[in-house]
Amino acid sequence: MALKLVTRAQWGARAYRTPNGATPYSGRRRGIKLHYLGTPYTDRTHARCDDYVRQIQAQHMDGNGWSDIGYSFAVCTHGYVYEGRGLRRRNSANGNTTLNNQDYAILLLVGSSGLTKPTEAQLDGARDAIDYVRREGPAGSWLGGHRDGYATACPGDAVYQWAKAGAPRPVSEEDDMPSKEELYDGVMRYDGKMLSPWGTPDNPTWMAESVIERTAQGVHTLEQAVPKLAGQVGALAAIVAKLAEGGGLTAAEIQAAAEAGARAALDRLGDALTEGN
Incomplete structure (x- = not known):
């Protein structure tokens, strides 16, 4: 699967506060911890996922007083991977400074109630994010959940069991048959524009x-x-x-x-x- 990365600029992230938001990782991390929202969550169309990620960032920065969204990456139910703090910037989601410095933090947009089990597309996207962070982070092979080393129910039983099984990709007879929504999302971008075969490097997207x-x-x-x-x-x-x-x-x-x-x-x-x- 190809990583469907949504950059900070694409989802409209606010600038992070310095100096804490700019704290870099000194080198290779032990691995990755998975997270869930810990609040009720209802699935939504992909067009509304950007809004929700911005809402998370606002809560972390304005409600918690953090310097940025807490997670390294977030994965929506449609399989898109949103860049949070991204690569090589210390997250603030794992519980304390030591834990934040130890592992990357990847959020799956599922809740403690409502939608509690990740979709197949989301598991594929999360697997892509894991591979990306291991390769580019870099991060080691360790994989677990927020509850490992910190007293919390996060990332929920469904996500935690998947992590402990090694984060396998879902098996489906229709893996090679993208849905209409996936085909649409594959070309649509933002502000009603889409990649154009007649585009240029300076103007790749057209209405x-x-x-x-x-x-x-x-x-x-x-x-x-x-x-x-x-x-x-x-x-x-x-x-x-x-x-x-x-x-x-x-x-x-x-x-x-x-x-x-x-x-x-x-x-x-x-x-x-x-x-x-």
């Missing part, structure tokens, strides 16, 4: 309606060009066939063969379009 309009123009151009091209191909094929019979051709014979070939090609194209519809 969705602009992409649709450009696509429609391309389809219209093809609709006009295909019959003409098919006629030309048919005409050439008829001429070649006539030449293969041997002997010279008069101008009238060439014209008749071209017209017959064109009509036949257009008839075949019409039949194919009818069957396609």
Whole structure:
């Protein structure tokens, strides 16, 4: 699975406070601790996940007085990985300074009630986040929950059992069949824009309606060009066939063969379009 990372800039994170929010890790961490919200949580459309992550940051900074959102990363139920404090910045979610310095902190957006079990997409996203932190953090192979070394029910039984099993990816017969929402989320970004095949490095995203309009123009151009091209191909094929019979051709014979070939090609194209519809 490819990591679906949502950067701080993309989800609209506030700037963290210094100096505490900028405390770097001195080197490799022991591993990763998983977390849950510890409050009731109701699933939502992916378009509202950004709002919720901003809400968490506001609670941590304004309610708890922390320098930033507490977690290193957060994973929504749709499998997207939100950059919290990110790589190489000490988190504040594991209970105390020693524990925060020991392990990275990854939050799964599930609650103590309501939605308490992670979705398959979320487990895939969390697995991607774990692999990413181990590779780029860097972090060691240790994996557990907030409750390891600190008196708390976090990350809940479902997430904790998954962590202790080694965080396996979910097995599904439909793993290779993305949902409509996943396909949509795969191209949609923010402010109603999407990645465009006609984009440039300076302007990679277009408004969705602009992409649709450009696509429609391309389809219209093809609709006009295909019959003409098919006629030309048919005409050439008829001429070649006539030449293969041997002997010279008069101008009238060439014209008749071209017209017959064109009509036949257009008839075949019409039949194919009818069957396609």
